[in-house]
Amino acid sequence: MAAHYDHEAIETKWQKFWIENKTFKAEIDHDKPKYYVLDMFPYPSGDGLHVGHPEGYTATDILARYKRMRGFNVLHPMGWDAFGLPAERHAVRTGEHPAIITNRNCDTFRKQIQRLGLSYDWDREINTTDPGYYKWTQWIFSVLFERGLAYEVEAPVNWCPALNTVLANEEVKDGKYVETGDPVEKRAMRQWMLKITEYAERLLADLDKLDWPEGIKAMQREWIGRSEGADVEFAVAGSGEKFTVFTTRPDTLFGATYCVLAPEHPLTLRITTDEQRAAVEAYIKTAERKSAQDRMKEEVTKTGVFTGAYAVNPVNNKEIPIWIADYVLAEYGYGAIMAVPAHDARDYEFAKTFSLPIIEVISRSSGDSIINRDCEAQSSLSGAYCPQNCEEVWTGDGVLVNSQILDGLNVADAKKKITAWLEERGLGKGTVNYRLRDWLFSRQRYWGEPFPLLRGEDGVVRVVPMKDLPVLLPELDDYRPTDDGMPPLARATEWVNTTDPETGKPAARETNTMPQWAGSCWYFLRFCDPRNDNEAFSKEAENYWMPVDLYVGGAEHAVLHLLYSRFWHKVLYDAGHVHTDEFAMKLFNQGMILAYSYQDKQGKYHYPHEVERDGDVWKLKATGEVVNAQIEKMSKSRYNVVNPDDVVREYGADSMRLYEMFMGPLDRDKPWTEEGVQGVHRFLRRVWALFVTEDGGIHSRIVESGGDETMTRELHKTIKAVTNDLENMSFNTAIARMMEFVNAAMKAAAVNKADMEQFTLLLSPFAPHIAEELWEKMGHDTTLAYAPWPEYDEARLVENTIEIPVQVLGKLRGRIVVPADADQAAILEAAKADPKVLPHIEGKTVVKEIYIPGKMVNLVVK
């Protein structure tokens, strides 16, 4: 090996060694505690790896290596979430089979990842598009189906014309597909749904036992959106009709002054009076045309129309008008509400707009009424006021008024009392509502898992028996939807039209495919037993490896992958296939890697190599024009993407790994700088120079015995700090501590070989290639991957003398150096006698002396 730090040679050598020796192969070993550390596996895009990927991968790799050295049996796998739209689009364009494109991309990703020296067990590599994998995805679907959790329904769904497919609620925001921004519209279609709502309560409650970031848990709670309240039945006056509303404020029932139905409510046209019919029909038409985006924009002004009908308030038999308005959502609750304008901001605004009466039923503790009684205007509704008389809305707690049996109670008690009252009379009941809706699980695409379903001539749907799985994707020569709008699989007529093996009768296959989330919902289970042909995973493997101990990935999957996976896992738990009802106990979100981008006055971006720094401004090299330098998310369009291959070529994988960890705390967003990479690269060169001479031998400063004692103490301090930092995932500070050690060691005349070996082990999880090389140079003929992690000796940390800062009135005035075993009295004496301290206490009385052992002295003087 060359004398200088030849990262290229060292890294390729050890990467080859690890692969050939299967150094990181994991096998069940009941004598060792297991540790399952998992990365969110990537979608292998055609663009290859991005510097953002290795950030999380490096963090988990460091922990995997650390845990192995601590005696854990580590499961650290990698695979590909390879179904998905980009490959399918490419296939439509070029006619090339998506599987070929996918495999090519996987090869690129694998090569790039292997070049980073990540210690994955490559024998466990999985690919969700592999029939040997999706066979089991189909099996899990059949488990869901057989447990009654999969159903077909004709309902308004999110249809994305640009993608020619439907989408789940979780994939749509503000009327757009979250990934691409393409508009989404409502369209009635027959689709497969999964009953995730049946698990809403458990998905919510079990968040409490997970060590996940608060933000993610909060987002899931919000998405599930549990709310407690009551269903209340309202009769429509003068007709046999009635409707139910859901309210979280049954306590305000006496304040209800009107009701609102969603335009889509089945009752709207039936109860509308002839005089109002034209207006109502027109309103419903407009509402239908409005997209979700339009609704968002009109947030400020509320619209609606009176039906002419009246509802009977069950608590007091008052007749109140029924309106229809699009501020009431058809999808939530019953698509109908009772409106209490005095105590609900939305109802208040609507009442103001349409001059609907207001009744105050909650009196604020301050005693100020929200109603201005000096105003003359009176409402037609008895006991109510015109909206002009009401100056504000009150949604907080208070004392019930104008509410007969509830008067004098607070909000919480009133809720209980009225709910019981309604239940006794059969007029309503306490209920819980969720915002979460069932998961729309079918897509009109080719490149996804086929459903293992057969529809008989009788219309009955049966699941394909286990022995006939996988249902393979048929070969097609055109991946577009059919001309009559059927999914691409409908083109495979021979595949679609088959025979039901049980009945022997003709049957048709489902032509929708599963969404991309399906494969990632359970991949962590397959990693436990990835080559099992007889079952998705063996009980033994699942029992041993699950649950995931640490799961690292980006925060963008907060309510998609992470919620869907939790749901599937609970179903598998209920079905007895897994032994825990959550799949990952600890979750960590890495931050984003940002980069400088350079934009000229016209807004055009320039590549970093096209600009140079001149004092405190950046200029175009070609023209000298000053450009604006800013920190932004990396993207091709901003010309600021850093390619990991370039970094590895120039500085090596160890530098790349070390830099990504040294940039700052893992969970924070931070900007990439080339100078920063050079900084850690210099550190590794210093490490090399510390150990190795110009001719490639071990440096003479490394001695068998008699080395610098203070360096031994430094080593023990470093072991303690690095170990602690690793446990806290504080990689940046761990690296800083190792830099301090190296800086000190460079200055020492001689250091003990044993100490330097220990240091090499400390460095190895972070920069494994250089560490292996140094380990070998020091005479070891086996990998250090399983060498015991260094232990520190508390006794070795003790210094002979300690320096203690001395404050007077909390201000630092001096420092004293005392023997480590000096007692308090001696230290205080020394503090008061210190020449720097003396001027600040002379002529004053010391009224209090504070000594924090080993830390600090503070003298309080008057």
Added chain:
RNA sequence: GCCGGGAUGGCGAAACAGGCAGACGCACCGGACUCAAAAUCCGGCGGUAGCGAUACCGUGAGGGUUCGACUCCCUCUCCCGGCACCA
């Protein structure tokens, strides 16, 4: 509006349990080596005043608790992320 997370030198950051603010690195400045440059090594580097010892100021703003606050409490500002007519 609500929820989650932030704000510390020129920059990325550190201070784990209330005890020396700025470890470590980058950038920058000075020096050594060199014909020269690069690389490397040594030194400096929060602000103000001062030749200096040193003094004062300083962790988004204001208040509080404390011998002592980046850290705890209250109020507020700004930034990032999420949700938002969900009754």
